[in-house]
Amino acid sequence: MxxxxxxxxxxxxxxxxxxxxxxxxxxxxxxxxxxxxxxxxxxxxxxxxxxxxxxxxxxxxxxxxxxxxxxxxxxxxxxxxxxxxxxxxxxxxxxxxxxxxxxxxxxxxxxxxxxxxxxxxxxxxxxxxxxxxxxxxxxxxxxxxxxxxxxxxxxxxxxxxxxxxxxxxxxxxxxxFDLDAYGLCLEPDALLGWVGRVAPEKGLEDAAAAAMQLGRRLAVWGLVEDRAYAAAVEASVPAGTLDWRGFLATDQLQAELGRCQALLNTPKWNEAYGNVVVEAMACGVPVVAYRRGGPGELVQPGLNGWLVEPDDTTALAEAVCRVDGIDRRRCRAWVEQEAxxxxxxxxxxxxxxxxxxxxx
Incomplete structure (x- = not known):
C-alpha cells in the first residue's frame, strides 16, 4: 500500500x-x-x-x-x-x-x-x-x-x-514498540519511577504521595507542561522525594527507567493506552497502576504489575511492596507477545x- x-x-x-x-x-x-x-x-x-x-x-x-x-x-x-x-x-x-x-x-x-x-x-x-x-x-x-x-x-x-x-x-x-531499543534490566536500584507529561491530568501528585509514604525517591521523566503544577507537587512532599530528570529520547529513557524497582502510573483521566506502562515492562520493570483507562487492560496483576483502585495512594504504596514477587523476565515476555x-x-x-x- x-x-x-x-x-x-x-x-x-x-x-x-x-x-x-x-x-x-x-x-x-x-x-x-x-x-x-x-x-x-x-x-x-x-x-x-x-x-x-x-x-x-x-x-x-x-x-x-x-x-x-x-x-x-x-x-x-x-x-x-x-x-x-x-x-x-x-x-x-x-x-x-x-x-x-x-x-x-x-x-x-x-x-x-x-x-x-x-x-x-x-x-x-x-x-x-x-x-x-x-x-x-x-x-x-x-x-x-x-x-x-x-x-x-x-x-x-x-x-x-x-x-x-x-x-x-x-x-x-x-x-x-521497537523492542531492540529497550534493554532488560534484572538488577534494579531502590528507585521508583514515573513517566509522562507533567500536567494535572497525569496525577503526579499521587505518585509523589505514595513515594513519600514509603520514604522512597521518585524519578520523574517527562516534559513539564505546567510549571505551577510541578512546583505545587514538589512542595507537597519532603525535599529530595522527587528527582526531576526531564524529557529524554527513548535510548536514554530506557537506560534510566530500567533501573527502577517499579513504575507508578497514576492518571486522573482515562488514558487511551499507556505507552509508558509498556516501555517500563519492556525493560523488565513491573508497573503499579490505577485500574483506570488503557493501563487497566495492560497490567496483568501478578504477572507484570499490580492494579489498585483509582486515587487510592495508600493502596498504591502497599502494592509497591509486592513488586519484588514479580519476575521481571515475564514483564518483558508480555510485551514481546502483545506489543x-x-x-x-x-x-x-x-x-x-x-x-x-x-x-x-
Missing part, C-alpha cells in the same frame, strides 16, 4: 509536544515499512523521524500549533488558528485526493477537522483514535464517522473505545486492507 500518515499538529515530531502519538507514529511507520508498504509522513516543520523510519518520505508544513482537545473544556467550541498547522495538513491532503499517489490516509491527530472531512474525501481516511472522550464536539464527530463507516476507526484499547458511541464492536490494534512493533504493524495492515477492500 501507498499510505500518507498525518501526524499531530501539536508540534514537531521529536519535541515531545505530541506525547504518546510520537511513539505511535514512529512505530507505525517503521512497522509498515518492514512489511513492504510505501509511507509518506506529513508533519510539522522541525520534525524528525526515528532511525528505523528513514525510508519514509517526510513532508513538512509550517503553522501555529493546534490547541489540544485534552486541555479544552468539555463543552468548548472547536477552535482552529487560521494560520495553524491543522488546516495546513489537511489542505495538503486535499491536494492529494485525486492525484493517485496514495491509496489511503492514516490520521493520528485527535482533532475535529479530519474526522469531519472523512465522508467527503475521495481518498479514504483511516483514523487511529489517540484519546478517550474529553470533549463533546470530538465525541460527536467520532460518532458521526462511526455511523457512516466504523471501519475507518481503530482504537488502542477496548476501554478507550467504550468512551464513544459506536454501532458495532471496535477495531482494537493496541500499540507497538512488539511487528505485532502492531500486522494489526494495522489488516485493519487498513479490510477497509480498502470495501472502499474499492
Amino acid at each position: 501507498k499510505l500518507l500518515v498525518v501526524s499531530t499538529p501539536l508540534g514537531p515530531l521529536g519535541s515531545g509536544l505530541g506525547g504518546g502519538v510520537e511513539i505511535t507514529l514512529n512505530s507505525l511507520v517503521a512497522g509498515l515499512l518492514d512489511r513492504g508498504h510505501s509511507i509518506t509522513v506529513l508533519a510539522a516543520e522541525g520534525s524528525s523521524l526515528g532511525p528505523s523510519c528513514q525510508r519514509a518520505e517526510l513532508w513538512l508544513r509550517s503553522g501555529r500549533p493546534q490547541l489540544s482537545s485534552q486541555h479544552a473544556d468539555r463543552e468548548a467550541d472547536v477552535v482552529m488558528p487560521a494560520d495553524g498547522l491543522l488546516p495546513q495538513f489537511w489542505r495538503a491532503v486535499l491536494e492529494q485526493a485525486s492525484s493517485g499517489r496514495f491509496e489511503a490516509v492514516v490520521n493520528l491527530a485527535y482533532d475535529w477537522l479530519p474526522f469531519w472531512l472523512t465522508p467527503t474525501l475521495a481518498l479514504p481516511v483511516f483514523h487511529l483514535v489517540s484519546m478517550g472522550s474529553v470533549n463533546a464536539a470530538m465525541d460527536g464527530v467520532i460518532a458521526q464517522v462511526a455511523a457512516w463507516d466504523q471501519r475507518r476507526l481503530a482504537f488502542h484499547t477496548a476501554t478507550q473505545a467504550a468512551d464513544f458511541d459506536l454501532p458495532g464492536p471496535p477495531v482494537v490494534v493496541g500499540n507497538g 512488539s512493533r511487528a505485532v502492531f504493524a500486522e494489526r494495522l495492515e489488516g485493519w487498513i486492507e479490510r477497509g480498502l477492500q470495501i472502499c474499492r
Whole structure:
C-alpha cells in the first residue's frame, strides 16, 4: 500500500509536544515499512523521524500549533488558528485526493477537522483514535464517522473505545514498540519511577504521595507542561522525594527507567493506552497502576504489575511492596507477545486492507 500518515499538529515530531502519538507514529511507520508498504509522513516543520523510519518520505508544513482537545473544556467550541498547522495538513491532503499517489490516509491527530472531512474525501481516511472522550464536539464527530463507516476507526484499547458511541464492536490494534531499543534490566536500584507529561491530568501528585509514604525517591521523566503544577507537587512532599530528570529520547529513557524497582502510573483521566506502562515492562520493570483507562487492560496483576483502585495512594504504596514477587523476565515476555512493533504493524495492515477492500 501507498499510505500518507498525518501526524499531530501539536508540534514537531521529536519535541515531545505530541506525547504518546510520537511513539505511535514512529512505530507505525517503521512497522509498515518492514512489511513492504510505501509511507509518506506529513508533519510539522522541525520534525524528525526515528532511525528505523528513514525510508519514509517526510513532508513538512509550517503553522501555529493546534490547541489540544485534552486541555479544552468539555463543552468548548472547536477552535482552529487560521494560520495553524491543522488546516495546513489537511489542505495538503486535499491536494492529494485525486492525484493517485496514495491509496489511503492514516490520521493520528485527535482533532475535529479530519474526522469531519472523512465522508467527503475521495481518498479514504483511516483514523487511529489517540484519546478517550474529553470533549463533546470530538465525541460527536467520532460518532458521526462511526455511523457512516466504523471501519475507518481503530482504537488502542477496548476501554478507550467504550468512551464513544459506536454501532458495532471496535477495531482494537493496541500499540507497538521497537523492542531492540529497550534493554532488560534484572538488577534494579531502590528507585521508583514515573513517566509522562507533567500536567494535572497525569496525577503526579499521587505518585509523589505514595513515594513519600514509603520514604522512597521518585524519578520523574517527562516534559513539564505546567510549571505551577510541578512546583505545587514538589512542595507537597519532603525535599529530595522527587528527582526531576526531564524529557529524554527513548535510548536514554530506557537506560534510566530500567533501573527502577517499579513504575507508578497514576492518571486522573482515562488514558487511551499507556505507552509508558509498556516501555517500563519492556525493560523488565513491573508497573503499579490505577485500574483506570488503557493501563487497566495492560497490567496483568501478578504477572507484570499490580492494579489498585483509582486515587487510592495508600493502596498504591502497599502494592509497591509486592513488586519484588514479580519476575521481571515475564514483564518483558508480555510485551514481546502483545506489543512488539511487528505485532502492531500486522494489526494495522489488516485493519487498513479490510477497509480498502470495501472502499474499492
